[in-house]
Amino acid sequence: MRILIAEDDQVLADGLLRTLRGNGYAVDHVASGSEADAALSTQEFDLLILDLGLPRLHGFDVLKKLRARGSATPVLILTAADSVEQRVKGLDLGADDYMAKPFSLQELEARVRALARRGMGVASNVIKHGPLTFDTTGRVAYINEAMVELSARELGLLEVLLQRAGRLVSKDQLVERLCEWGDEVSNNAIEVYIHRMRKKIEQGPIRIATVRGLGYCLEKIPG
Numbered sequence: 477m478r479i480l481i482a483e484d485d486q487v488l489a490d491g492l493l494r495t496l497r498g499n500g501y502a503v504d505h506v507a508s509g510s511e512a513d514a515a516l517s518t519q520e521f522d523l524l525i526l527d528l529g530l531p532r533l534h535g536f537d538v539l540k541k542l543r544a545r546g547s548a549t550p551v552l553i554l555t556a557a558d559s560v561e562q563r564v565k566g567l568d569l570g571a572d573d574y575m576a577k578p579f580s581l582q583e584l585e586a587r588v589r590a591l592a593r594r595g596m597g598v599a600s601n602v603i604k605h606g607p608l609t610f611d612t613t614g615r616v617a618y619i620n621e622a623m624v625e626l627s628a629r630e631l632g633l634l635e636v637l638l639q640r641a642g643r644l645v646s647k648d649q650l651v652e653r654l655c656e657w658g659d660e661v662s663n664n665a666i667e668v669y670i671h672r673m674r675k676k677i678e679q680g681p682i683r684i685a686t687v688r689g690l691g692y693c694l695e696k697i698p699g
Contacts, residue, residue, distance in 0.1 A: 477592055477635065478520070478653050481505045482512035482538065483527040483554065488577075492525065495581050496588065500615045500628045502656045509533025516542050520652065521549055523591055526571075528555040528562070536569060543570040550591040554579075589613060603638045606682045606696045610638055619679050626676065629654065633669050634677070637684065637694040646691035 479496055483489040484507045496503045504521075506512045509530035516524065516538070524542070528535035539551060550572045555562060558576030566574055572594065573587055589601060589612060601613040609618040615631055617624045626634065636653045637645060647663040655661045670692060674684055681697045 477501050477522040477632070478656075479503045479523045479525065479588070480512065480515055480521045481525045482507075482509065482530060482535070483525070484508065484530055485527070491581065492584070495585065499585065499588075500631050501588075502632065502654055502659075504657050507531075509535060509538045512538045513541050516547070516549070517545070522653070523588060524549055524551045525588075526551055526553050528553060528557070528566070536565065539566070539569045539571060550594060552584075552587060552591060603635075605638055605641045605694060607679065608638075608677060608682055610634060617677070619677060624676050626673070630669055630673050630676075633666075634673060637692065641694045644687055644691050644693050649691070 479501050481489055481492050481496075481503060483492065483505070486507070489505050489507070493503055493505055504515065506515055507530075510532040512524075512526070512530065513533055515521075526535050526538060530538065535553065535555075539553075542549065542551070551570065552573045552575065553566045553571045554575050554577060555566075556577045563574050572591055575584060575587065592612065593601065601611060603610045603612065607620045609621075611617075612635070617626055617631065617634060632654045633650060636650060647666050650666050651661055651663070670684060670686075678684065683695060683697055685693045685695050687693065
């Protein structure tokens with residue numbers, strides 16, 4: 477999952493980056509509203525964590541512009557001003573959740589997971605596809621209840637494929653979902669990750685199909 481953090485408090489931003497990256501998410505950070513708006517205008521994210529008191533463009537204006545473009549990206553607002561009026565305004569403008577500073581990182585992690593589930597249209601932290609199960613909370617995958625040893629990058633790749641199970645996912649889409657700014661991950665590297673994953677998860681009626689020149693699809697094999 478790809479997350480954008482728009483927060484001008486560098487200490488807080490660093491804490492969020494460490495926590496979320498430690499959970500296996502690809503996370504980018506901007507420190508102003510104008511940077512956030514530019515990033516959201518040109519790239520797709522699975523979640524926006526948005527501080528309201530941003531320089532150069534207020535968080536509410538970032539949110540307004542995002543929704544005006546028709547984006548349904550889940551938005552979690554962070555603010556030091558915990559007034560009912562601000563919460564109501566943020567939710568009315570299209571925010572999905574709201575946290576007042578200071579907050580517990582553990583609670584933020586839980587809210588991120590909840591928003592990720594909502595974005596995927598699922599009600600559980602567990603995603604299943606045939607004999608394959610992925611626990612998005614523990615970041616662990618199982619085949620027929622046996623744990624599969626996957627690297628952080630492979631887990632991220634599996635999560636993207638599971639979210640779109642039965643549908644084609646291009647290499648470019650995989651790179652965009654897995655990589656932060658400055659990451660050097662080529663299409664060839666994606667092929668290597670797919671090759672490694674095939675050896676680990678293609679057991680029984682499940683496979684990662686390749687559509688040459690287009691991408692990959694996680695599918696069940698008719699039995």
